[in-house]
Amino acid sequence: MDLVTVRTLRTPSHRDELALAPGEQPLAGGTWLYSEEQPGTTGLVDLTGLGWPDVERTPDGLRLAATCTIAALLRIAPEPAWRAWPLVEQCANALLASFKVWNAATVGGNVATALPAGAITALLVTLDATAVVWTPDGGERRLPVADLVTGVRTTALGAGEVIRAFDLPVSALTSTTGFRRVSLSPHGRTGTLVTARWDADGFVLVVTGGTPRPLVLRWDAVPTADEVDTVLAAHDDWYDDPHGSPAWRRAVSRRFAAELVAEAEGSEPAAADGVAR
Ligand SMILES: Cc1cc2nc3c(=O)[nH]c(=O)nc-3n(C[C@H](O)[C@H](O)[C@H](O)COP(=O)(O)OP(=O)(O)OC[C@H]3O[C@@H](n4cnc5c(N)ncnc54)[C@H](O)[C@@H]3O)c2cc1C
Structure with a gap:
């Protein structure tokens, strides 16, 4: 417009x-x-x-420019050890956006817009990404993407601050991930998106879409389904909009979390496309 x-x-x-x-x-x-x-x-x-390179491979992992488009993100050839990489395509497809939008929409724009259904935010939070923020005085500060999105359409960016890049650590890229998403209609906006990542160092569960801002839960090892469920049942900040009621979002997030715990325990293989039925 x-x-x-x-x-x-x-x-x-x-x-x-x-x-x-x-x-x-x-x-x-x-x-x-x-x-x-x-x-x-x-x-x-x-x-x-500004000509920021979309992607830079660093000794510590991967740097994505904030201006990297979702289409360019999908074109990255992952290292064989990056077991987490299927999450990239899953999250890109979780956006209510066609390939035409992918060609223009950027990863930084998705995070800065701070919609609950920000699936690139979900991806970056699940992969423990750090945002590199340029401050107006010519300096730079770093903060976890999990702390950058603070609510519906609100971020921790101060006046005049610009996201320069996201750093993804190799430790996250090489861990295993799981993904569950639901919407009220086949091509509807995300009702809730639950992602998980696990390795020998622990298990992280991230809820977006169903919550106003990313909900990040961490354990030192794969928790029991009851442990996760207790936390989600007690969580009382669920998003309410035409794409789902808070009660439904909580219920389906609890179910997805239990499925992801089972997946991490190796007791239940992921659905081929990662999407719950
Ligand atoms: C059909 C359609 C479907 C969509 N579906 C979804 C969806 O499911 N989920 C979702 O989250 N969004 C969705 N969107 C919204 C939007 O397309 C995405 O959030 C997209 O990733 C925004 O990126 P952009 O580069 O186009 O941002 P822009 O539109 O250019 O900018 C968005 C906001 O971010 C700020 N910004 C951009 N880059 C930076 C930066 N580096 N530093 C600081 N601030 C910055 C801008 O000032 C602006 O306030 C959809 C849009 C369309 C048209």
């Missing part, structure tokens, strides 16, 4: 041209920005001119 309040569009090519003025918003793929009114936004600053 036309953004009638926007008067300027800048495309910086260096960091020293990036500083956001009052009223300016970063523009990445624009798939969310142009989907609704942006009251108060008078300028857009296109991040794609």
Whole structure:
């Protein structure tokens, strides 16, 4: 849609041209920005001119530029040891978005938009990713993606801060992952998305979609289904919108969590496509 309040569009090519003025918003793929009114936004600053490489392999794992599109993420050739990699495609497909959106939508835009159904947020949180944030004073700070999304459409980003990249540790990339998703209709927005990751060091369970912000639960070893269920039953912050009631979201998340624990115990193989029926 036309953004009638926007008067300027800048495309910086260096960091020293990036500083956001009052009223300016970063523009990445624009798939969310142009989907609704942006009251108060008078300028857009296109991040794609900064030329960040989509993907960098580092000694510690993988760095994804915030401007890496979902399509480019899907084109990465994983190392053979990256057992977690099936989660990438599962989460990309969890978005209520066609391949046309994948070609423009970026990983940073998905996290910064902070929708409960942010499946790239789910992916990054499950893989213990750290966000690299550029601060307006020319500095940089790092924080877990799990702490970056703080609620429905809210983040821990301060004024003028821009997400530069996400660092994914090799320890997470080489662990095993599980995935369950449900929506009220076959092509509907995520009702709840429950992901898990486990290795010799422990088990992590992440709920998104069903909760306003990512719910991250960790154990030193694969817990019992009862241990997980006790925590989820007591959790009282479930998302409420036309895509599902809080009670339904909690119920189905508990069921998915039990399935993922069973999967981690090796007692139940994952469904071929990872999607619960
Ligand atoms: C058909 C359709 C279906 C969709 N389905 C889903 C869905 O299921 N789940 C979901 O979560 N979203 C969905 N979206 C919304 C959106 O497309 C995605 O969240 C997408 O990943 C946003 O990325 P973008 O690069 O287009 O962001 P943009 O639209 O460019 O920006 C989104 C917001 O993030 C900010 N931003 C972007 N990059 C940065 C950065 N590096 N640092 C700081 N702020 C930044 C922008 O200022 C803006 O506020 C859908 C959109 C469409 C059109």
